[in-house]
Amino acid sequence: MAVLFSGLLESGNPDGNHPEARDRFVLSKGHAALALYSALYLQGKLDQAALDTYCSNGSRLGVHPEKELPGVDFSSGSLGQGLGTGAGAALAMKLKGSLGRVRVLMSDAELNEGSTWEAIMFAAHHKLDNLDVIIDLNGQQALGMTHDVIDMTPLAPRWAAFGWHVRRADGHDAQALHRELASMAGTRGKPQVLLAETRSGKGVGFMETRIKWHYFPMTEVEYAAARREVEAA
Amino acid sequence: MRKALFASLTELAERDPRTVFLTADLGYLFVEAFAQRFPGRFFNVGVAEQNMIALATGLAEGGFIPYVYSIATFAALRPYEFIRNGPVLQRLPVRIIGVGGGFEYDHAGPTHYALEDIGAMRMLPGLQVIAPADSAQCRSALLASHDSLGPVYYRLGKDDAYAVPGLEGRFESGRAHRVRQGGDVLFIAMGASVRQALEAAGLLAAQGLESTVLLVSSISPAPVEDIRAALAAFPSAITVEAHYTTGGLGSLVCEVAGDHGIACRISRCGVTGSPAGVQGSQEFMNHLHGFSPERLAETALRNLCEISVPVAVPIAVPELQASPRPVSGDWSASPEWKTKPSAAKKSVPRALHSGSA
Numbered sequence: 235m236a237v238l239f240s241g242l243l244e245s246g247n248p249d250g251n252h253p254e255a256r257d258r259f260v261l262s263k264g265h266a267a268l269a270l271y272s273a274l275y276l277q278g279k280l281d282q283a284a285l286d287t288y289c290s291n292g293s294r295l296g297v298h299p300e301k302e303l304p305g306v307d308f309s310s311g312s313l314g315q316g317l318g319t320g321a322g323a324a325l326a327m328k329l330k331g332s333l334g335r336v337r338v339l340m341s342d343a344e345l346n347e348g349s350t351w352e353a354i355m356f357a358a359h360h361k362l363d364n365l366d367v368i369i370d371l372n373g374q375q376a377l378g379m380t381h382d383v384i385d386m387t388p389l390a391p392r393w394a395a396f397g398w399h400v401r402r403a404d405g406h407d408a409q410a411l412h413r414e415l416a417s418m419a420g421t422r423g424k425p426q427v428l429l430a431e432t433r434s435g436k437g438v439g440f441m442e443t444r445i446k447w448h449y450f451p452m453t454e455v456e457y458a459a460a461r462r463e464v465e466a467a
Numbered sequence: 468m469r470k471a472l473f474a475s476l477t478e479l480a481e482r483d484p485r486t487v488f489l490t491a492d493l494g495y496l497f498v499e500a501f502a503q504r505f506p507g508r509f510f511n512v513g514v515a516e517q518n519m520i521a522l523a524t525g526l527a528e529g530g531f532i533p534y535v536y537s538i539a540t541f542a543a544l545r546p547y548e549f550i551r552n553g554p555v556l557q558r559l560p561v562r563i564i565g566v567g568g569g570f571e572y573d574h575a576g577p578t579h580y581a582l583e584d585i586g587a588m589r590m591l592p593g594l595q596v597i598a599p600a601d602s603a604q605c606r607s608a609l610l611a612s613h614d615s616l617g618p619v620y621y622r623l624g625k626d627d628a629y630a631v632p633g634l635e636g637r638f639e640s641g642r643a644h645r646v647r648q649g650g651d652v653l654f655i656a657m658g659a660s661v662r663q664a665l666e667a668a669g670l671l672a673a674q675g676l677e678s679t680v681l682l683v684s685s686i687s688p689a690p691v692e693d694i695r696a697a698l699a700a701f702p703s704a705i706t707v708e709a710h711y712t713t714g715g716l717g718s719l720v721c722e723v724a725g726d727h728g729i730a731c732r733i734s735r736c737g738v739t740g741s742p743a744g745v746q747g748s749q750e751f752m753n754h755l756h757g758f759s760p761e762r763l764a765e766t767a768l769r770n771l772c773e774i775s776v777p778v779a780v781p782i783a784v785p786e787l788q789a790s791p792r793p794v795s796g797d798w799s800a801s802p803e804w805k806t807k808p809s810a811a812k813k814s815v816p817r818a819l820h821s822g823s824a
Contacts, residue, residue, distance in 0.1 A: 258528075301557045308528065312552050318518040319553065322525020322533075329487070329507065329531065336525075349549070352518035360510075 235266070237411045238337055238368075239273035255332045258307045258323045262316020263341035263370060264298035270306070271295055279305040314347025316340060317367065321357045324365040324425075335419060338367045343375035346384050351396075357425040358397030365425040366418045367398075370405065372434045374445060393427050405430030437464050468623040469497045469566060471602035475609040476534060480505050483532065483613070489523060490536040491516045493566075498536075520546040523561040524553035532560050532613065538572065539565025539581035539622055543588055554618035555591045561618045568598065568659060569709020569738075570752035571625045577742045581622065585657065586714020588620045589687050595619040595640065596686040598658025601629055603636030604684060611638055624659035631661055631682065640685050643693035649677025652767045653701040655694065657683050657708040657716035663753060664707045667763035676767070683716055694723045703732040703770045707758055712737040734766055 243257045261270050271288065274280040280303075287293035294303050298311030307323075310316055320338035327334045344350055357365050371389070373380050380386060390400045399421050403410045411430060418426050434448070435441030438460040452460060480486040480501070487508040490498055502509040512519045516537055523533035535542065542565035543550070554561035565584055572579035588596045595612060597619060599605035605623060612619045631646055646661060647668050656664035661682045668678035681697050683690060698704055698720070706717040717735030724731050736758040745755065753759045757766070 258525075308524070309552065309557050312548060314517075315521050315549055315552055318521025318549075319525045319528075321518075322522035322527075323529050324525070325510075325522065326526045326529025326531055329526075330529070349515075349517040349521065352513070352515035353521060356512055356515070356518055356522065 235269040235273050235339070237408050237415060238339075239277060240412075242412070242415050243337065244334065255334050257334045258320070258327075258336045260308050260316045260320040260323070260336065260338040261299055261306075261310050262320070262338050262344060263313070264310030264316075266339070266370075267295070267297060267299040267310075270299055274303075274305040277305070313341065313344045314349040316344070317350050318353035318356070320365060320367070321353045321360075321362055321425075324357070324362040325360065327364055328360075328362065333364075335364045335366060337415075338365070340367060340369050341375075342369055342371045342373065342380055342386070342389075343383075345369075345386050345389075346375075354393070354396045354398065361423050362425045363422050366415065367425070367427040368415070369427060369429050370432055371429050372405075372432045372443075374434050374443065374448070376445075376448060378445065389429060393429075397424060399424040399426040401426060401428045403428060403430050405432035406436055437467055439463060468599060468602045468605040468627060469494070469625065470627045471605040472564065472609065472623060473497055473501050475606045477501055477504065479609070479613055480508060485530060485532045486613075487526060487531050487533045488536065489519050489533055491519050491541060493537050493541075516541050516545040517549050520549035520553055520561070520563070524549070524557065524559055527554060527559035527561050528557070532562065534562040534564060536564045537566070538579060539567050539584050540579060542566075543581065543584035543620065547587060550588075550594075550618070550620075551591060555594050558593060558617050560616060562612075563618065563620045564623060565620065566623050567625055568622045570742075570749045570756075571709075573749045573752060574746055576746050580742055582709075582711045582738050582742065583714060584620075584622060585686055585708070585710050585716070586718065589714065589719070593617045594687060596622075597638075597640075597684060598622040598686060599624070599638070599684055600631045600634060600656075600658050600661045600682055601636075602627055603630060604634060604638050607636045607638035608684065611640065622658060626659065629659075629662060631665070634682070638684060641688040641690055642685060643690035643697075644682045644684070645679060645697075646682050647678060647680040649679050651676040651771070652678040653681070653697055653704040654678055654763070654767075655681045655683060655697065655704055655706045655716065655720055657686065657706075657710065660707045660709050660758065663758055663760050663763060664705075666760035667707075667767065670760055670764040671767055676771070678767070683719075686716065686719065689719055689723070691723055691726075694720055695727050695729065698724050698727075698729045698731040698733075701731060703734065705734045705736055705763060705766055705770065707763060708735075708737040709753065709758070710737050712739050732770065734770055736763055736766055 243259055275285050288295045299306045301309045308319055316338050320336045324336040375383050393400045401414050403414045414428050433442050441447045489510045489512050492511055492514045519535050523535050526533045542563050568581050570580055588594055597608045599608050634646055637644055654664035664680045668680055671678055706720050708716040712735040717737055721733055738756045
């Protein structure tokens with residue numbers, strides 16, 4: 235998210251005359267909205283006071299993002315809907331002759347959804363080469379590890395067999411991610427997927443790859459410990 | 468109404484470049500001309516209704532007005548959550564076209580019957596729900612709603628030829644249309660079911676009873692004032708819909724009566740139970756489920772005589788019954804199927820009719 239929001243998502247043509255040319259971002263794994271809010275904050279689209287309302291009564295900032303919030307292109311939260319929506323947005327750009335790109339950030343568990351594969355087939359058939367998918371390949375889902383729940387390996391050949399150009403990167407290596415994402419615009423004729431290998435909770439020892447932390451907020455003590463560990467790294 | 472649909476879509480596509488059409492691999496012999504004329508704005512997305520709605524959501528956010536097309540039950544129910552989270556939640560101008568209301572896909576069987584689409588759609592806030600009564604009204608409704616900022620669901624009938632006498636294609640969002648006037652019986656009919664109501668009114672007229680028939684094509688926004696005014700003028704009303712009696716027009720009319728404290732007995736004619744196990748022509752199925760013209764007229768007579776009989780209990784009526792077909796289970800043994808044919812009709816003294824005429 236940090237890489238995407240550090241200049242990769244264009245907010246319009248350089249001449250400013252074609253606001254419709256702006257890129258679109260679909261946070262298909264809507265449960266990561268807190269990262270999106272943080273990015274919008276760092277971009278100056280969201281102020282500290284708004285950020286502080288996260289998950290409080292009357293806030294526009296819930297666990298999953300809503301289109302009502304400036305900077306959010308699409309509401310999300312229900313898995314399996316983001317890629318089709320992104321494909322529609324990419325098709326709209328093609329029809330308008332826009333040079334914009336659509337980036338869809340998905341979870342690996344979302345690949346369990348049949349509707350995701352409907353969209354995968356559509357995007358390949360229509361050669362939506364302005365559609366970039368990033369999979370947060372953390373190998374985890376709500377009740378366990380993906381290979382124990384629904385084994386989707388080998389993932390790269392599956393995407394390739396469906397007509398996609400597949401890339402791989404260390405999802406914690408910002409430079410590698412930037413390199414891959416920036417070069418996606420150069421590939422023609424196919425939609426592309428970047429399998430970004432990650433560990434959930436990376437950088438905080440007591441959280442890494444623990445399913446529990448998909449659900450629970452930190453206590454003050456845990457927060458302080460996590461912060462110390464991240465800042466020391 | 469499909470001829471009217473594609474003629475209207477061609478008209479809209481010609482004058483508005485935002486118009487795009489998506490089908491989930493249906494519309495044989497209807498979609499071809501549009502596809503040839505606007506190849507860049509025609510997409511067969513394959514048998515993938517969920518993705519069709521998701522695509523339309525992305526297209527609509529990008530400034531297009533996507534019309535998505537399938538059989539009503541596949542257009543409305545398969546992608547229901549996509550409709551809810553996409554165009555409805557995000558207030559985008561997606562147009563969902565469902566073809567075949569009620570039993571119109573007759574021998575195709577219950578997987579193809581749309582009996583809950585209107586109810587399901589009516590619950591979604593901000594979604595216009597339109598069930599045109601005939602081809603001319605279909606055209607008016609499509610043209611009238613094309614520029615709406617939010618999403619629309621259209622339930623279109625398969626009959627291209629029928630025209631509601633006197634309607635002449637009138638359509639107004641949030642309004643109902645009185646297509647027949649009389650003081651004895653009030654029918655309130657949803658979309659294409661107005662035909663059965665009008666024919667029932669004709670049967671009653673032959674017995675000296677005059678009916679008002681109120682057509683509701685704009686389900687959402689609901690024509691609350693028009694329904695309220697009609698209910699206030701009659702002691703009883705009959706709702707007619709090719710739909711389950713829960714959630715659709717019958718429920719809507721009861722809501723209006725309740726909200727406004729109107730003392731009017733409402734007989735909801737439509738489908739009350741599972742259609743599984745017995746198939747037939749649309750006419751046969753309508754009759755079986757209590758909303759053929761004959762059954763509606765019976766219900767009206769019962770109401771007038773204040774005979775308290777459940778209105779939509781399936782009654783086997785010999786003249787329309789097809790040759791018995793083997794079905795799973797012995798349906799004929801079910802007690803509700805043993806109700807005597809036309810018993811109520813016989814019990815209505817003729818004198819009562821002329822008295823109220």
